[in-house]
Amino acid sequence: MHLFEAGEASATNSSPRLADSTSRTDLLDGSVFASTYTGGFRYPYLRGRALGGTTAINALVQMWGTKDDWDAWSAMHGCTGWNWRSVSAEIALLGLPSHFASASESGPVTGAVLSAARGMGASECRHTGETYDGAGRVALSLRDGRRADAFSVFVTPRALEDAGRMVVHAGESVAEIAVEADRARGIVVGDDEFVADGVVLAAGTVWSPILLRRSGVSRAGIGRNLKDHPAMSLWLRLRDGVSAATESLDVTGLVVASSLDDSDINLLPVDPNQLVVAVTKVSSVGHVAEVEGTAEVVLGTLETHDDSTRMLAALRLAADLCATKEFREVVESVSIDAAGTPLDALLAHDDDTIISYVRRQPGAYSHAVGTCRMGAERDSEAVVDNTGAVFGVDGLWVTDASVFPDIPRAATQIPVMAVAGRIASGIAERLR
Structure with missing residues (x-):
């Protein structure tokens, strides 16, 4: 078995802290750019370029998605066998370590959000089971203080030590998949072609569809149906005497229902001085395409009325939370930009003005899914079947977030690992 990774072998990361990871340029894919709408402001879109992909740089948050999210795969999207029961069982099989922050690892902002949310009536919740709405500390994928990324979870030391069992080719960027007579015959790397009995593509929501297009695969849905969680950052000025927790390992999530659905908006404090407001039930769609060697992502942020309604509810929830006694004991002011424009000043405008402002900001959770989505072959937008096999090409599978038919109401690390x-397992069974 051969594993090809575009990132260099030296690009490894054990630090669990998001700020440490996203400042490491050797871990980042600098060739991916995003805009919230066609023709909008273009900005770097956070993607990992290392063994483990984006799990080498992300926040390690363990959220599973709701039961309704997973049951909809089979009930609404034609993905037979995919439901809450099968996916939650797969999550359990991953055997991931779960770290909950101790008091010494907790920062003032996360603590303030937790206290304020409980004062507003939010129930205790860890966002990993069938009960999802509420506030609580979220588990992080840490083992002995080091990040448990996808590479360390799926590739065992024994697999690397056994001669010939797995060969890792780091710093090797795959140009295309070699397809002949509707069958994947291998991959092309530079001027070399590697012959294989089967090819498993795990280049992520951005690059998997681009590689399929380069390779002549022609399903209509390739690169389309992209969804991400729209998000906006609020900037917090702490009161004098409150120390900023630059070393915090605490993640506290508040998930609540808008007027439209359960568990569809999310507030996530990020110490030392940030509160992220997000929509987690998304109907707007975007797309990705290759333009002169770069990947261009158009997110389609808040293009539907439902998504706009949810974002308005999320911002107003944030304003209510920030006005509580518990929050005000820690935070002096809440603004929407570096200039210090108050959140209340934005919310004084009409709904259309608020949404227009949010759409102009470079904001998303970088949880993109759906560009090679799973579904029935009769669905022209579906790219793979319920085993991850690409329609029309034998011996080719996709096993990353691009196959999701819809985005779960969760950070996508755990859902992606479970789906992968x-x-x-299905591929291994077939190739035995």
């Missing part, structure tokens, strides 16, 4: 594990 289940698809990989």
Whole structure:
């Protein structure tokens, strides 16, 4: 078995802290750019370029998605066998370590959000089971203080030590998949072609569809149906005497229902001085395409009325939370930009003006899914079947977030690992 990774072998990361990871340029894919709408402001879109992909740089948050999210795969999207029961079982099989912050690892902002949310009536919740709405500390994928990324979870030391069992080719960027007579025959790397009995593509929501297009795969849905969680950062000025927790390992999530659905908006404090407001139930769609060697992502942020309604509810929830006694004991002011414009000043405008402002900001959780989505072959927008096999090409599978038919109401690390594990098990069974 051969594993090809565009990132260099030296690009490894054990630090669990998001700020440490996203400042490491050797871990980042600098060739991916995003805009919230066609023709909008273009900005770097956070993607990992290392063994483990974006799990080498992300926040390690363990959220599973709701039961309704997973049951909809089968009930609404034609993905037979995919539901809450099968996916939650797969998550359990991953055997991931779960770290909950101790008092010494907790920062003032996360603590303030937790206290304020409980004062507003939010129930205790860890966002990993069937009960999802509420506030609580979220588990992080840490083992002995080091990040448990996708590479360390799926590739065992024994697999690397056994001669010939797995060969890792780091710093090797795949140009295309070699397809002949509707069958994947291998991959092309530079001037070399590597012959294989099967090819498993795990280049992520951005690059997997681009590689399929380069390779002549022609399903209409390739690169389309992209969804991400729209998000906006609020900037917090702490009161004098409150120390900023630059070393915090605490993640506290507040997930609540808008007037439209359960568990569809999310507030996430990020110490030392940030509160992220996000929509987690998304109907707007975007797309990705290759333009002169770069990947251009158009997110389609808040293009539907439902998504706009949810974002307005999320911002107003944030304003209510920030006005509580518990929050005000820690935070002096809440602004929407570096100039210090108050959140209340934005919310004084009409709904259309607020949404127009949010759409002009470079804001998303970098949880993109859906560009090679799973579904029935009769669905022209579907790219892979319920085993991850690409329609029309034998011996080719996709096993990353691009196959999701919809975005879960969760950070996508755990859902992606579960889906990848289940698809990989099916491939291994077929190739035995």
